[in-house]
Amino acid sequence: MDIDRRSFVKGSAGIVGGLSLGGLAGAQDEGVVRIGSDIPYKPFEYRTQSGDLTGFDVDLAEAIFQGQMDRDYEFVQTGFDTIIPSLNNGNFRIIMSAMTINEQRDQQVDFSEPYFIAYQTVAILKGSDIQSVEDLKGKTVAVQKGTTGEAAAQQLKKRFGGDLNIDSYDQIPGAFNALLNNQAVAVINDNAVNLQYADERDSIVMLEGEGQAAQEFENAPPYLTLTVERYGIAFREDDDEFRQRVNEALNAVIGSGQYAEIYKEYFTGEPPQAILSRARPAPGTTTADGTAGNATDTTTNGG
Known part of the structure; x- marks a missing residue:
């Protein structure tokens, strides 16, 4: 593009x-x-x-x-x-x-x-032999360079004693092209982006299972979550x-x-x-629930 x-x-x-x-x-x-x-x-x-x-x-x-x-x-x-x-x-x-x-x-x-709250997830091809995260051991996964998806893949590699190949791409379309061309068995990436590809292509699905989100939230998604992250x-x-x-x-x-x-x-x-829950109206305005704003609102660093 x-x-x-x-x-x-x-x-x-x-x-x-x-x-x-x-x-x-x-x-x-x-x-x-x-x-x-x-x-x-x-x-x-x-x-x-x-x-x-x-x-x-x-x-x-x-x-x-x-x-x-x-x-x-x-x-x-x-x-x-x-x-x-x-x-x-x-x-x-x-x-x-x-x-x-x-x-x-x-x-x-x-x-x-x-x-925004996001999760690292695993996208695979429909009908894939990959049925759990353990099935990734010994296989090749695709990620984007410099992302937390790449970091999550590195953590899996450590968990597998080094038995995981990680191919890193400059942009996420390259990672999904690798998946579609059978150069990788999975893409590890943010859930919203993986879901977007799955929605646009019938051949791509999310790896199911529980994960980190189920430990933090009552209404966790039905797919596997490797991490919970905040943008x-x-x-x-x-x-x-x-x-x-x-x-x-x-x-x-x-x-x-x-x-x-x-x-x-x-x-x-x-x-x-x-x-x-962090909603704070601008001074002189009201929130959607009618809460009034004032000029003394303060902010903190979320990082």
Whole structure:
């Protein structure tokens, strides 16, 4: 999928392939928030057949920056395995790319409060001999470079005493192409993305079984979950004031009911209560349940 440079239109996401440091400084002075993102990663960020950038992260970015903060924004296509160094080099202001908050990343960036709960899961071909996670021993799995899916595969490899082959791809479509071409028996990746591929292709299904989600939540999904993770927006460590303002805007989006509306456009069921319980209206507004906002709301780092 080729990414070209498009002019920014307020209220919809523009996208660029790269940005110089000098251009970044000038753009930020003009109020444009540049967002690093690994595209495509459907349903979080991807382009439609007509070329429009869309997805859960994209719609949430519009609600936060254009809706709550009255700021223009623009997505910058960036490989996931280099996205944190690119942020810290000043190529963009934030990362919004279905990024899991974890200890390793939190040593390099600061995170917003969590905005999504995800699981690492296993996608396989229908009719596969893989019936449990133990059946992966001695086989080849496909993952995306630099992701927590790759980390989950590495943990399985340790569990199997090294008897697991891991093929890492620059982007997730490469991993699924490997599965479809029988170069791998499974893809280990975020549940929402694996479910998207399973929904679009009859030949792909989720490996069933209980897992980490069943230990943490009453209503765990019916498929195997290797981990429970939380996504956050990533910021440079010297950008704390902006991070706090984005947290306020994010919680106002949750409080207004708009988060739930966006969530239901891309996912089945209700948004996690752990996210909805953080709802805080913007000053002078009310939440969907009628709770009034004030100017003294504070935020904390979710990372």
